[in-house]
Amino acid sequence: MIVSDMHTHSTFSTDGRAPLDEMISTGKNLGLKYYGVTEHFDLDEYSIKLYGTIDEAAYFARARELQKRYNSDRFTFLAGGEFNYVTDEAVFEKFIRVSETYRPDFVVNSVHIVDGEECYRHEYFAGKSKHYAYSRYLEQVLKSLDAPYKFDIVGHLGYVSRNAPYEDKKINYADFSDLYDAILKKLIDKNIILEVNSQSRGAGSDFLPDTDVLRRYFELGGRAISFGSDAHFPSRVAEKRDTVCAALKGLGFTYITVPDKGKRIAVDI
Numbered sequence: 001m002i003v004s005d006m007h008t009h010s011t012f013s014t015d016g017r018a019p020l021d022e023m024i025s026t027g028k029n030l031g032l033k034y035y036g037v038t039e040h041f042d043l044d045e046y047s048i049k050l051y052g053t054i055d056e057a058a059y060f061a062r063a064r065e066l067q068k069r070y071n072s073d074r075f076t077f078l079a080g081g082e083f084n085y086v087t088d089e090a091v092f093e094k095f096i097r098v099s100e101t102y103r104p105d106f107v108v109n110s111v112h113i114v115d116g117e118e119c120y121r122h123e124y125f126a127g128k129s130k131h132y133a134y135s136r137y138l139e140q141v142l143k144s145l146d147a148p149y150k151f152d153i154v155g156h157l158g159y160v161s162r163n164a165p166y167e168d169k170k171i172n173y174a175d176f177s178d179l180y181d182a183i184l185k186k187l188i189d190k191n192i193i194l195e196v197n198s199q200s201r202g203a204g205s206d207f208l209p210d211t212d213v214l215r216r217y218f219e220l221g222g223r224a225i226s227f228g229s230d231a232h233f234p235s236r237v238a239e240k241r242d243t244v245c246a247a248l249k250g251l252g253f254t255y256i257t258v259p260d261k262g263k264r265i266a267v268d269i
Contacts, residue, residue, distance in 0.1 A: 023231070095147075171209075194209075227241060
């Protein structure tokens with residue numbers, strides 16, 4: 001069984017649905033050993049207009065307070081952030097400032113914005129073929145791996161497929177093998193953790209990235225895997241962890257990697 005969930009959100013994120021302490025206590029009650037909160041850090045102007053932004057100081061102050069309450073030998077709550085990657089030097093500097101000011105326990109680096117559009121929204125797909133829309137997304141993910149700020153995990157690889165308008169939404173390895181290989185090899189070379197994200201509603205897969213991509217990652221020598229439910233409310237914390245666990249074991253993975261203040265903790269599955 002997977003005993004970590006390293007990608008969740010509370011009401012400190014504008015789309016969160018439950019207070020931080022309720023999300024943490026849910027993770028603890030589910031028997032998780034490691035529970036990570038990754039509030040959205042949307043610091044570019046486009047995303048702020050769409051979603052608003054986070055009160056950074058309030059979030060980290062509350063998180064550090066709750067760590068004193070909850071953390072023990074049996075349970076560790078880690079206060080992280082999900083950095084919304086965009087190719088903008090000014091935004092890079094903001095992420096560096098956040099990292100230096102608040103010292104997140106870990107960071108998930110995620111691509112949501114491609115060619116100036118949120119690639120979950122229908123506007124992104126207008127007039128684009130599936131191959132073009134997905135290729136542009138994967139190219140942006142590849143760029144994001146060279147971001148100048150520190151991060152530990154690449155989030156929800158395949159995100160673009162979640163709300164795509166195509167009849168067959170799945171983002172298959174075979175259709176984008178060159179781009180996937182470039183991404184996976186760079187993850188391995190740079191020692192970045194690959195997240196398996198169980199929020200795959202509408203993506204044509206049980207989790208992101210799907211088994212075909214994970215198999216190729218393993219073949220290339222990749223072993224650093226993180227699990228994240230992307231839960232925005234308590235009932236989704238650790239969702240599908242048994243499904244993901246079975247798939248990972250079937251591919252040969254034996255442990256989950258948990259990042260904690262620059263250290264890596266291997267947790268058996």
